[in-house]
Amino acid sequence: MDIPHADLTVDKDLAERLVRAQFPALAGPVALVAQGWDNALFRLGDAWAIRMPRREVAAHLVEHEQQWLPVLQQLVDLPLPVPVGVGRPGPEYPFAWSIIPWADGVGGAELAPTERDRYARQFAEFFAALHVPAPADAPHNPVRGVRLATRSVAVHARLDGLVGRLDTDELAQLRTIWDTGAAAAAYDGPAVWLHGDPHPGNVVIGASGLLATVVDFGDVTSGDPATDLSAAWLHFTPAGRAEFRARYTEHRQTDAASWARARAWAVSIGTAAFAASDGTGLMARMGREAIEQVLSG
Known part of the structure; x- marks a missing residue:
């Protein structure tokens, strides 16, 4: 396989529930884009994407992005996936997660x-x-x-x-x-x-x-x-x-x-x-x- 086994199931239904619970103003259609090495990526409506860790060993890496991407964006002209929503861990999903801008390409x-x-x-x-x-x-x-x-x-x-x-x-x-x-x-x-x-x-x-x-x-x-x-x-x-x-x-x-x-x-x-x-x-x-x-x- 190209990617390691996930520690927990991260699917479209879970992503939709978390968005509705924590960011109701951004709620919209959710579609799976990729199950990556460390994270699952979903498209949220036309403008946003959802990035959710699928392995515990990498879960803290999303927290690094949430803290530091706003700082790095000030250094570079290219638009970066700076989170517009910082998702909180909870009983249903134990990791931090992010809503970020969608990039066509x-x-x-x-x-x-x-x-x-x-x-x-x-x-x-x-x-x-x-x-x-x-x-x-x-x-x-x-x-x-x-x-x-x-x-x-x-x-x-x-x-x-x-x-x-x-x-x-x-x-x-x-x-x-x-x-x-x-x-x-x-x-x-x-x-x-x-x-x-x-x-x-x-x-x-x-x-x-x-x-x-x-x-x-x-x-x-x-x-x-x-x-x-x-x-x-x-x-x-x-x-x-x-x-x-x-x-x-x-x-x-x-x-x-x-x-x-x-x-x-x-x-x-x-x-x-x-x-x-x-x-x-x-x-x-x-x-x-x-x-x-x-x-x-």
């Missing part, structure tokens, strides 16, 4: 890397605006924004688990790219705001082919901007990657070590997506495309 994971190249410059500008020093009470995330060396055991174990699913040469190259990033000069600047999970499934693309919004800030944290700069490999072809890198460096200082770490983060995030899938579906495709882009340079 398609998920970036549904597009080919050549199509994603259209928003390379825009995505670079988004990250350049987001990557400002974060406050000391920004959410802590033990697996994103940290020194790569702290993740080496986990990443090498994941690569070992992909023996038989990836070619021996591919695995050897991925290990080298990871180790090169982990051995590169560590980030020594201020801890900046990070999206934390910048894969194509977390962007919505409008009819123009450009970004309509960036979603799923559950992994929001602070630290090394190279985590987010992994998007250069997670999203784009070499042409788009060059444009992304050039545009970002017009706004933020980087060096060769920054991009070595970013490429290593792409190894981690891309192989995590691929390893979590059964080899089919968008998760597998997204992971496979990321691996191919990492290996292309």
Whole structure:
């Protein structure tokens, strides 16, 4: 399967009841859009969406979004899914949940890397605006924004688990790219705001082919901007990657070590997506495309 088993049933009827009970002014037709990795997403009328955790391990991540998305929206021009309704836990549903603006478009994971190249410059500008020093009470995330060396055991174990699913040469190259990033000069600047999970499934693309919004800030944290700069490999072809890198460096200082770490983060995030899938579906495709882009340079 592409997604883990849910800890509780989150369905249309539950979403409708919670909206009617807590936000009657926003009540309207509810339709399931997706049962995601951590959250279920429903459309509410024409203007809104409902985001509800389906796993206890991720429930607190919605609380991070509720607290910090209004702050992050002040940093960037792109509209973010800032909650218009902060749902309370209760006897029927034990987690915090959100009503957010609906964004028309398609998920970036549904597009080919050549199509994603259209928003390379825009995505670079988004990250350049987001990557400002974060406050000391920004959410802590033990697996994103940290020194790569702290993740080496986990990443090498994941690569070992992909023996038989990836070619021996591919695995050897991925290990080298990871180790090169982990051995590169560590980030020594201020801890900046990070999206934390910048894969194509977390962007919505409008009819123009450009970004309509960036979603799923559950992994929001602070630290090394190279985590987010992994998007250069997670999203784009070499042409788009060059444009992304050039545009970002017009706004933020980087060096060769920054991009070595970013490429290593792409190894981690891309192989995590691929390893979590059964080899089919968008998760597998997204992971496979990321691996191919990492290996292309």
